[in-house]
Amino acid sequence: MRVSGVLSGAFALHVLLTVRCSPLHEGRGLVKHKQPSGLPRIPHSLFQKRRDRVPHPQDTFKPQAWPKDEPQLNTQLRNSPGGAGPLRCGVPDYPDQREVHLSRHPRQKRYVIFGGRWPKTDLTYKIHSFPWQVSKDKVKRVLKEALKIWSDVTPLTFTEVINQEADIVIDFARFWHGDNLPFDGPGGILAHAFFPRTHREGDIHFDYDESWTVGNELGTDLLQVAAHEFGHVLGLQHSLEPGALMSPFYSFSYPLQLSEDDKKGIQYLYGSRPQAPVQIPLETNEIITTVPDSCQTDFDAVSVIRGELFFFKASYAWRIREGRLQAGYPALASRHWRGIPGNVGAAYEDKRGNIWFFKGSNYWVFDAEHKIKGPDPLQTIGLPVTHIQAALRLKEQHVHHTYFFKSGNYWRLDSQENRVDPAFPRSIQRDWRGIPDEIDAAFQDAHGFAVFIRRRQYWKFDPVQRKVLEGYPRHVGADFFGCSMQ
Numbered sequence: 001m002r003v004s005g006v007l008s009g010a011f012a013l014h015v016l017l018t019v020r021c022s023p024l025h026e027g028r029g030l031v032k033h034k035q036p037s038g039l040p041r042i043p044h045s046l047f048q049k050r051r052d053r054v055p056h057p058q059d060t061f062k063p064q065a066w067p068k069d070e071p072q073l074n075t076q077l078r079n080s081p082g083g084a085g086p087l088r089c090g091v092p093d094y095p096d097q098r099e100v101h102l103s104r105h106p107r108q109k110r111y112v113i114f115g116g117r118w119p120k121t122d123l124t125y126k127i128h129s130f131p132w133q134v135s136k137d138k139v140k141r142v143l144k145e146a147l148k149i150w151s152d153v154t155p156l157t158f159t160e161v162i163n164q165e166a167d168i169v170i171d172f173a174r175f176w177h178g179d180n181l182p183f184d185g186p187g188g189i190l191a192h193a194f195f196p197r198t199h200r201e202g203d204i205h206f207d208y209d210e211s212w213t214v215g216n217e218l219g220t221d222l223l224q225v226a227a228h229e230f231g232h233v234l235g236l237q238h239s240l241e242p243g244a245l246m247s248p249f250y251s252f253s254y255p256l257q258l259s260e261d262d263k264k265g266i267q268y269l270y271g272s273r274p275q276a277p278v279q280i281p282l283e284t285n286e287i288i289t290t291v292p293d294s295c296q297t298d299f300d301a302v303s304v305i306r307g308e309l310f311f312f313k314a315s316y317a318w319r320i321r322e323g324r325l326q327a328g329y330p331a332l333a334s335r336h337w338r339g340i341p342g343n344v345g346a347a348y349e350d351k352r353g354n355i356w357f358f359k360g361s362n363y364w365v366f367d368a369e370h371k372i373k374g375p376d377p378l379q380t381i382g383l384p385v386t387h388i389q390a391a392l393r394l395k396e397q398h399v400h401h402t403y404f405f406k407s408g409n410y411w412r413l414d415s416q417e418n419r420v421d422p423a424f425p426r427s428i429q430r431d432w433r434g435i436p437d438e439i440d441a442a443f444q445d446a447h448g449f450a451v452f453i454r455r456r457q458y459w460k461f462d463p464v465q466r467k468v469l470e471g472y473p474r475h476v477g478a479d480f481f482g483c484s485m486q
Contacts, residue, residue, distance in 0.1 A: 116197030117235045117269045118167065121155045126166035129173070131212045134222065141370060142214055143170065146226035149245070149256060150234060153263050154270040168233055172208040183207040190250070191225050193232040204229045215306070215353020215368070217252045227256060236265050254306040255321070291330055292316060295483035298455045299476070301390070302441035303347040305355055309443070311480070315342040318481075325481060339371045340364065346391035346441070351400060351415065358404075361386040382420035383411060392442035394450055396463050408437035434468030435459055 127143065130136050140160070147158040158168075176182045179200065183189050186209050194200040206212075206226075211219030231246045239246040241261035258266075292313045301312040311318040317333040319326045333340050337355070346358040355366045357374075363381070364374030378386060383404060390405040402413040409425035410432070428437055432452075441453040449469065450461040457473035477483035 116195050116201070118196050121270060122157045122159070123168060124159050124161045124164075124166040125168035125170065126161050126164075128169055128171040129208075131172045131206070131208055131210075131222075133212045133219070134214060138214055138367060139222070141368060142223050143226055145368065146223055146230055146256075149227050149258060150230060150266055152273065153258060154266055154273055156234070156270055166202070168202045168204065168230075170204045170206070172206045174208045177205065179203075179205070181205075183209065185209045186211060190220060191229050193229040195232060196235050202233055204233055215254065216351060218351075220250075221252050223256055224250065224252060231262070231266070234266065235269050236262075239265065255308055294318060294325075294330070294481040295477040299441055299453060301344050301347045301357075302443050302451075302453060303349060303355070303391070304443050304445075305347075305349050306353075309480075310347070311441075312344050312347065320480065336369055337366045337371070338369065340366070341375075346388045346404070348391040348393045348402060348443075350393065350402070356391065358388045358391060381413065381418060382422075384420075390439050390442040390452070392444065392450060394444050394463060395448065403442075405439055405442065431466070432461060433466070435461060 125143075125147070127140065130139050134142075144158075144160070150156055151158060171177075174183060175185070181192055183205075184207075189207055190210060191204065191206045193204040194202065196202070204226075206222075206229075212222045213219035214222055227245055228250075236246050238248045239259075239261050241247065241259060242249075243251075244259040244261045245256070246262055246265065294311070297313050299311050299313050303310055303312075307321075309320040311320070312333060313330075315332055315334070316330040317336065319329045319331075333342075333344075337357070340357055341359045341362075341364065344357045344359050347356065349355050353367070354372070357364045357366070358378070361378055362375035363378060364376075365372055378388070385406055388404050388406055392403045392405070394401055394403065400415070402415065404411045404413070404420075405428065408428050410428055411424040412421045413419070414421050428435055435452050436454050436459075439452050439454050443451050445451050445460070448463070450463055452459045452461060453476060454473075456476050458476050458479075459472045460469040461467070462469060475483070
């Protein structure tokens with residue numbers, strides 16, 4: 001009996017020191033998240049999976065007694081083995097979160113520190129195994145991007161190693177895999193990680209059987225989950241701030257970024273990233289190209305990429321997020337896509353999250369910031385012309401189509417074959433009435449309208465009614481960049 005009691009106590013301690021991400025059970029398949037009543041609305045698109053499964057002891061962790069006048073927000077964040085709920089991390093909300101969030105005089109901070117941190121800032125990591133759905137190179141790039149989320153705001157550095165010991169070890173495993181926290185096949189448990197200063201510090205395990213994807217909502221996005229798990233392995237518990245990366249709720253949201261709550265939490269542990277010294281430019285005979293003025297220029301291409309709007313002109317790009325031009329822009333487009341040609345004529349993002357750029361008689365394809373194809377001739381995808389003026393990926397009646405436009409004609413790409421449909425070209429004036437024959441760029445906005453740009457004006461086109469909205473054209477500079485048109 002004494003041995004049994006010791007073993008039970010050891011297992012309970014092990015459970016409390018482990019993070020494992022899993023949705024609450026109920027239902028199957030991919031469904032759109034329904035926010036529980038009483039919770040603030042989360043402004044991201046949430047795609048949730050729910051699955052019946054046998055509850056694990058960690059899921060049924062019972063916190064200390066909660067006050068009777070506890071706010072509704074936190075009662076619905078508690079683990080509930082038998083209840084329904086959106087996809088969230090299965091780690092219990094530790095009792096000390098009550099002290100941070102539920103006191104009668106709540107403090108400003110909402111992030112929660114587990115209590116451990118790495119005693120150094122230069123960390124190494126190693127990938128022990130890979131998932132079958134995503135190539136090794138793409139997994140490496142995604143994990144590097146997920147780590148960069150944290151190193152951008154702290155002094156932390158992360159270096160991948162191959163044939164030596166590493167601080168952080170990443171593994172894709174199935175079912176029972178040696179830590180008493182088995183995975184359960186597709187759906188259910190997604191991943192788990194171990195905090196610093198625990199017996200398995202630095203270990204991160206992903207369920208090999210998940211439908212791992214990158215950059216789209218067709219499965220479980222590896223970048224979202226990896227960035228969350230790295231937060232745990234660096235010492236952060238769950239945040240009760242809606243929309244935070246360390247929130248227990250899984251969400252598919254691009255571009256991936258830390259909330260202010262995430263930043264405060266990680267900087268509490270490791271400090272802020274040191275500011276680089278200001279470089280004083282030396283005198284030089286080099287000719288510096290003038291940066292285009294967004295209020296006085298015609299744009300070469302425009303595209304929605306990772307949920308953000310990018311304008312392109314010459315070698316520069318402007319980045320607009322949620323209607324606001326981001327600081328530091330315009331910037332060289334090569335800052336995002338090394339090897340991108342200057343003066344691109346058209347651009348769009350495909351269903352896999354790859355970005356296509358067109359110039360002259362060729363096209364290039366990038367996976368995030370890395371070139372994976374090109375330059376390749378346009379003839380290889382069946383386009384009989386060169387110098388495409390605009391590319392548009394448009395959702396129409398639950399189906400996405402990709403169109404190319406030039407000089408009064410347009411073509412449609414067969415996404416299955418990656419070739420132009422032989423029934424094209426067709427006339428712009430016949431099918432897109434009200435849109436000028438010569439256009440410079442096109443994209444679909446957040447409301448589902450197709451936006452066509454010609455010089456410094458733009459038109460909004462309703463793809464259902466097949467007509468231009470009243471009140472157009474309008475000025476690009478005024479509506480997208482806040483320029484004065486006087």
